[in-house]
Amino acid sequence: MTQVRPMRADARRNYERLLKAAAEAFAEHGEGASLDDIAKRAGVGSGTLYRHFPTRQDLLEAAYVDRIDAIAARADEIAAQLPPGQALVEWLRELSEGMIQVRGLKSLLGSAVTDGSSYVVTACGKSVKGAAERLVTAAQREGTLRPDLEPVEVLRLAHGVATASELADGGGRYISRYLSLLTEGLWAPGRRPDAHGEAARGADATAPRPPASPSP
Numbered sequence: 001m002t003q004v005r006p007m008r009a010d011a012r013r014n015y016e017r018l019l020k021a022a023a024e025a026f027a028e029h030g031e032g033a034s035l036d037d038i039a040k041r042a043g044v045g046s047g048t049l050y051r052h053f054p055t056r057q058d059l060l061e062a063a064y065v066d067r068i069d070a071i072a073a074r075a076d077e078i079a080a081q082l083p084p085g086q087a088l089v090e091w092l093r094e095l096s097e098g099m100i101q102v103r104g105l106k107s108l109l110g111s112a113v114t115d116g117s118s119y120v121v122t123a124c125g126k127s128v129k130g131a132a133e134r135l136v137t138a139a140q141r142e143g144t145l146r147p148d149l150e151p152v153e154v155l156r157l158a159h160g161v162a163t164a165s166e167l168a169d170g171g172g173r174y175i176s177r178y179l180s181l182l183t184e185g186l187w188a189p190g191r192r193p194d195a196h197g198e199a200a201r202g203a204d205a206t207a208p209r210p211p212a213s214p215s216p
Contacts, residue, residue, distance in 0.1 A: 015052050017042040022063040027101055031060060068128055071098045075131035085144035085193030088135040089183055092158045093175060095128075099162035100172045128155060144191045157182055 007015060021041035025033035035056060039049040053059035074094055079087045132151040139145035161182060165174040187193070 019066045072127035072131040084138035084142040088139045095158050096162040096175045
């Protein structure tokens with residue numbers, strides 16, 4: 001059986017810098033971001049970039065998976081700091097913001113909650129679904145979350161929040177408002193989490209609202 005050799009420390013640092021630079025460049029310029037610019041941002045030569053990522057698709061997939069894994073990892077960090085119901089809402093807020101921050105992340109997450117079999121879909125689905133399942137299960141055991149809610153439904157709702165906010169202003173300004181409105185339907189009857197955050201309070205009147213659509 002072929003064994004994969006671990007990266008040297010300097011190679012690992014270059015790899016991580018390239019992923020960070022790629023996420024920034026793709027966020028600014030979309031999937032057509034210049035690979036040479038990404039290498040310059042990372043402080044490495046183009047040859048180093050191509051040794052790690054032979055094609056643009058390889059770099060795109062690695063950058064998106066790395067970003068999604070980072071968001072998924074936040075679930076456990078947040079769960080250690082907040083009660084289960086509040087932890088779920090806070091993670092959904094960060095997840096929705098992350099979808100907007102990196103262009104294309106929304107579509108990857110949308111694929112992750114279906115039965116796709118590609119590497120990206122499998123990798124994204126495993127980390128994000130696992131995070132959602134842990135938070136949903138904890139909130140249901142606490143009694144604050146509806147017992148009939150499935151983790152995959154929470155992910156689809158977060159995808160909708162990000163899409164709606166982006167349609168409203170091209171960014172994430174309205175995520176807190178839309179998420180607060182959405183989560184009103186998630187809690188078990190009479191078991192809303194304590195009000196310790198904007199999203200947990202419900203539809204906060206102070207949250208920014210999108211402009212009204214013009215009359216036809």
